[in-house]
Amino acid sequence: MRLLCTNDDGILAHGLGCLVAAAEPLGEVTVVAPDREQSATSHSLTLHHPLRPILRGERRWQVDGTPTDCVMLAVEGLMEERPDFVLSGINHGQNMGEDVLYSGTVAAAMEGISIGIPSVAISFAGGDLRADVSMLDYQIEPLTRLLKHLLNLRAFPPQTLLNVNLPPVHGDDIKGVKLTRLGRRVYSNSIKPMLDPWGRPIYWIGGGSIEWSGHADSDFRAVEEGFISVTPLHLDVTHHAMLDSPESWWQEL
Ligand code: MN
Secondary structure, X not given: OEEEEEOOOOOXXXXXXXXXXXXXXXXXXXXXXXXXXXXXXXOOXXXXXXXXXXXXXXXXXXXXXXXXXXXXXXXXXXXXXXXXXXXXXXXXXXXXXXXXXXXXXXXXHHHHHHOOOOEEEEEEOOOOOOOOXXXXXXXXXXXXXXXXXXXXXXOOOOOEEEEEEEOOOOHHHOOEEEEOEOOEEEEEOOEEEEEOOOOOEEEEEOOOEEEEEOOOOEHHHHHHOOEEEEEEEEOOOOOHHHHHOHHHOOOOO
């Protein structure tokens, strides 16, 4: 089995090292990852300068691009054969609820799906950028077991990526795996007004507080309870229910 590993925290990130350690018992791992942090770059593609891959070891490529660039370049340029799966992560922070709309980690899995490769995004739900990822060392074995399960599903759901969030507990304390839906989150005070060194006003996006809401089977609830959350996400954002009942909102033009 050929496994392509990437992330959005950069090729040196601890989470990527843990993902590779978890994936190696399952197949031949190729890493193609950004040369620097690309968190919250979503599904962006680099069009205005070329990409220069640098070989950092056997099947280990560093790319001066986004997670989406990495998957596209890996599949179409660097790997001799297509990977059987794309694995993205382990992100240094949760990707639950609306996070998935900003996440480069999830977008790399979206890119995998959009070029026809089953893909899994994995995030460590230990807070945001300041997550203490040293705990991931104790989750490598459980992650290997989970990946083995996911990569051998009866049928990997078509046109669907699996979005995994690991709870911030030691491996032995993980209670199990729950299938979940996306929750909702509201950020408060997440834009910080400041002054630059010359006294001019600037604004920095980050920090603040998060409030979660959602059904009993939401991703954030599973993680809060110490379960691994697995949410199937599909890329068709058409609102099918709205199309099925246009009389509820649409007027003939
Ligand atoms: Mn990240």
